[in-house]
């Protein structure tokens with residue numbers, strides 16, 4: 001007879017969300033089980049955030065070296081050793097992945113079950129090693145996987161997804177990137193800066209869900225400095241003796257042959273093989289269990305979601321927050337405690353960084369814009385390019401969102417997300433200290449435009465002028 005294990009909370013998937021969920025449930029007094037077939041490290045460490053940022057870090061050094069001439073510094077004989085670049089990416093990536101695996105040592109041994117789980121009833125899981133689990137509550141934290149449409153899969157080894165791209169032994173000579181979401185933008189531009197001949201394609205005309213046309217057109221301009229960009233096109237791939245041939249039709253037409261094609265057309269929640277129909281869950285039109293983001297609970301059931309599988313905001317910090325919420329609420333089942341969620345924001349690590357924060361649309365929203373061409377500190381550092389649009393609510397100028405592509409963009413994005421979450425108005429932000437000369441001073445222009453559109457005066461003890469180069 002198969003062994004049956006019992007626990008308060010069973011967590012399926014030991015990624016960022018699952019680890020956080022198990023930890024939160026155990027901290028809240030629940031007996032837990034954490035199930036994963038691999039315990040191989042998270043998507044973030046192995047094939048996601050960290051290896052992609054390692055490629056970008058190498059590319060950033062190239063950009064800096066190329067910029068040195070601006071300061072009167074000539075760097076002769078720069079040579080990019082593609083194999084060394086990719087070796088460092090993998091070595092550092094492996095270190096991050098090993099650290100994640102080591103963190104499993106902090107979890108009591110009996111909690112970890114190396115197996116693949118599926119539902120056998122609303123509170124019952126069946127493992128592929130024959131064991132069964134009866135749990136008071138179950139958290140699904142199985143992540144997401146890259147989408148690889150059949151015509152691209154037919155390219156065989158020439159087709160890459162983010163799961164395989166970091167395994168490249170060397171930089172390809174010609175790379176097509178299909179999809180201009182976060183993965184496509186980051187990797188297309190980074191590989192282009194590393195000397196790869198890159199073409200980036202998207203069937204849509206708006207990249208990275210940007211709302212501000214001005215910020216979008218600056219992104220376009222910056223990308224086109226190093227790669228060929230084709231938006232609004234249908235791409236069809238063909239395998240030829242010379243390599244992978246792509247034909248595209250739509251807003252532009254053409255064909256070209258590439259050594260590799262990075263397919264970055266989105267990720268799908270990993271729900272296949274879970275036998276969800278046995279869990280008694282209501283699904284939405286995309287097959288995702290309907291859940292409440294404030295509790296991560298699925299309807300009135302004892303099942304919770306956490307991380308990419310929930311398909312809300314497939315980002316690392318959201319996965320770990322989902323996990324903490326789901327874990328605590330699964331432990332407290334059947335009395336979950338709703339929480340309010342953080343201001344949504346995403347940063348795409350292009351050069352310069354791109355960010356969308358909060359909301360753009362609201363009745364009577366006021367906008368304020370800033371450009372970085374003449375911004376003091378940005379000019380000093382030779383990074384004076386970019387645009388920023390702030391969105392604020394009428395009538396008092398409370399900040400609700402922003403789109404930006406700007407120097408120090410990731411830091412500006414954090415500051416703005418924190419200001420938005422704490423309900424600050426443009427006037428209140430302007431009353432904060434701004435050091436000089438910094439890129440943060442570049443915000444003043446946009447904040448002042450918003451203040452001017454509200455009935456609330458600028459703080460009377462504040463100078464409304466601009467120090468030299470601010």
Ligand SMILES: Cc1cc2nc3c(=O)[nH]c(=O)nc-3n(C[C@H](O)[C@H](O)[C@H](O)COP(=O)(O)OP(=O)(O)OC[C@H]3O[C@@H](n4cnc5c(N)ncnc54)[C@H](O)[C@@H]3O)c2cc1C
Pocket residue numbers: 012013014015016017018035036037038039040041042043044047048049050052115116117118141142143144162183270273274306307308309314315316317319
């Ligand atoms: C290339 C790339 C770059 C990224 N860059 C960033 C970034 O810069 N910043 C950012 O915020 N986000 C980034 N992300 C997104 C981020 O990596 C994800 O949002 C996050 O890793 C999701 O974590 P998760 O716990 O939901 O999933 P995962 O870490 O994938 O964990 C899911 C786990 O579930 C297990 N599992 C699946 N099915 C079963 C089953 N039936 N039984 C048991 N276990 C199962 C899997 O083995 C896996 O261990 C990036 C993603 C990619 C792909």
Ligand SMILES: NC(=O)c1ccc[n+]([C@@H]2O[C@H](COP(=O)([O-])OP(=O)(O)OC[C@H]3O[C@@H](n4cnc5c(N)ncnc54)[C@H](O)[C@@H]3O)[C@@H](O)[C@H]2O)c1
Pocket residue numbers: 149178179180181182183184186201202203204206207208234235264265266267313314315346347348349
């Ligand atoms: N910096 C970061 O935070 C970061 C970095 C990388 C990934 N991520 C996460 O990973 C998720 C997945 O990233 P992604 O870039 O794969 O997906 P995405 O959903 O963000 O973008 C996919 C893009 O592919 C396009 N597309 C879809 N089908 C196509 C086709 N057949 N031909 C041409 N274009 C097509 C879409 O129009 C879209 O622009 C992101 O949503 C993000 O949450 C985050």
